[in-house]
Amino acid sequence: MPWRHAAADAALKAMNAVHRAVLRVSGGRLLARPFGMPAVELHTVGRRTGRPRVTMLTAPVHDASRVVLVASKGGDDRHPEWYLNLVANPDVELTIDGVRRPMRARTATAQEKAELWPQVTARYRGYAAYQRRTDRDIPLVVCEPRDPPGPRSS
Secondary structure (H helix, E strand, C coil), X not given: CCHHHHHHXXXXXXXXXXXXXXXXXXXXXXXXXXXXXXXXXXXXXCCCCCCEEEEEEECCEECCCCXXXXXXXXXXXXXXXXXXXXXXXXXXXXXXXXXEEEEEXXXXXXXXXXXXXXXXXXXXXXXXXXHHHCCCCCCEEEEEECXXXXXXXX
């Protein structure tokens, strides 16, 4: 891995750790809404290790039925590890405002992205700058509540 990729990855991991620590120490009061968007703690399973992984993100589009995440990695030419993990295992959990919910994640279709991208960039213009910085099409991830378990058969 080139040194710039290693440095960028280390910086992102450090920022994630600091963000999580500030939220925890402040009881969720500080950094709960960076750039006016709710902070989201994304819980995935590592695609190679099978170990739990946690990443702090923001949700530029969210409502009762879905949460939209942006796999931007700051405009890097590589997909974020969390995105690759949820593609491999779409059953994730999101913690927003201290409430942890089981969700199913999927990459937005081209049509969905065309509808959502203007909303995403209206909430935070940095996402448009990230897209200009890379040739990679930055995926949007739609997280929807997992279906509740069905009735048990006897």
